[in-house]
Amino acid sequence: MSVVTDLNRWLATDFADTNTFLEEAYFADRAEIVYENIDLDQRKRALRDDGAALVTRIGDVEGDPYDLLGAVGLYLAACRRHEVDVPESAQAVAGRLGVALGVAPRFVFAHLSTHNPAARTFTRLPHEQAFNTYNGLAVLGYDRAAAALRRVPSVATSLAGALYEEALAGLEAVLDAGRALAAELDGARFFLNVRPYFKPHVVCGTEYRGANAGDFAAVNDIDLALGLCDVGDPFYQRILVEKYPYVPPEDQPRLRTPPVNLLTLVEETGTHTEKFLAVCRAHGAAYAFHHHRLVVPFLAKPAENVPPDRLARLTASGPPLDVVLATLSRLVDLRAARDRPGTAHGRLSDLRNGARPQVSDRRGSGLPR
Structure with missing residues (x-):
């Protein structure tokens, strides 16, 4: 099974589940983000580390590189949203894809709408x-x-x-x-x-x-x-x-x-x-x-x-x-x-x-x- 398949499966399961859990916790507090909560902080770090372990394994592009950039970009954006630092090795994958395509090395709205065959979302909300x-x-x-x-x-x-x-x-x-x-x-x-x-x-x-x-x-x-x-x-x-x-x-x-x-x-x-x-x-x-x-x-x-x-x-x-x-x-x-x-x-x-x-x-x- 390819790393891209593993990444897509993670985005559709643990990634979306974790983001949804965190968002519900933030909304319960009527806050954009909640700090200094041991359980929430652990979940934020786990999302960062699990995603980095998958993203950094990506080598030569398999399939549509723009679609792959969207997958990596959603991970980067979620880390930014939860204010956890992304390892430079994971950033480098997005940078490489963006340079090859001549686009910004991050997710854009097209990756959620008109260029989203896997129907990826950040949350289940x-x-x-x-x-x-x-x-x-x-x-x-x-x-x-x-x-x-x-x-x-x-x-x-x-x-x-x-x-x-x-x-x-x-x-x-x-x-x-x-x-x-x-x-x-x-x-x-x-x-x-x-x-x-x-x-x-x-x-x-x-x-x-x-x-x-x-x-x-x-x-x-x-x-x-x-x-x-x-x-x-x-x-x-x-x-x-x-x-x-x-x-x-x-x-x-x-x-x-x-x-x-x-x-x-x-x-x-x-x-x-x-x-x-x-x-x-x-x-x-x-x-x-x-x-x-x-x-x-x-x-x-x-x-x-x-x-x-x-x-x-x-x-x-x-x-x-x-x-x-x-x-x-x-x-x-x-x-x-x-x-x-x-x-x-x-x-x-x-x-x-x-x-x-x-x-x-x-x-x-x-x-x-």
Whole structure:
């Protein structure tokens, strides 16, 4: 039996059982983590040592290296969550896999959703399962919409309308997944028992930011295809550059090759304007819902009750929480084309009112006039 098989079996049994036991103990104390408890401390160390014994046996990659990186990454993230140091020999395995793949040497959200054939989880808690499932469904909806929008410039005008309808259906599925998650997820459980697994951690001396449910390329495809964001905008460019090592390898070329700007195309041709605008509205609505009904109540509000001694270290994935929230708020403005500086609000208003752009505006920048 291979070490990879042994590792996967451990992740599905003792690993998930130990994490679940610890999370229930933390939640009973209404704390993110409990210190100086002999039984809990022993379980934390056992998880670290048992996992290290398996991970350090991994030699040449067997099977899918990205899947294996996810398995090793879940172990590293759990150690970080329980605040036990990972042996350098185990970190080195993740480092080697990450270098070979050209990605960050840690688990990312894809390893729990769209790239998770073994259905791995950290715990057996239904709240984690709901978070993974509904966010995964949202990713699939975004993928569906992005694939349709990328095809619009290459098909006959008579077929483009069907692609806009396909994109709209994908974005409506994203909103449906968000609504289901908001209804099912318990805020305290998410904040205390799910979020901590997504923290930054150190691999081979370098700290890598935490996993983020937005680490996939499709949402950026949609931003750029609809002309709501611009790769020339320094703010948005930083988003793309920072995200690059954390998306699956097959997503990386999509971040390097922006799609055709359909806003400019619709301005110039006047075709399928209403369907295009409907897709823009759906994209903004799905993301605004995510921000106001998931990020704010499940992350920002609970953070108000964090003890002062832990508040300075509180983060969603890496930067201080207030910085993360400001970035997400700006993305809401852009994706919903709100009447703010630097958004596509003016151009979309012109489309709705039937105005045609001036020649100097036909640059495809996605920026307002």
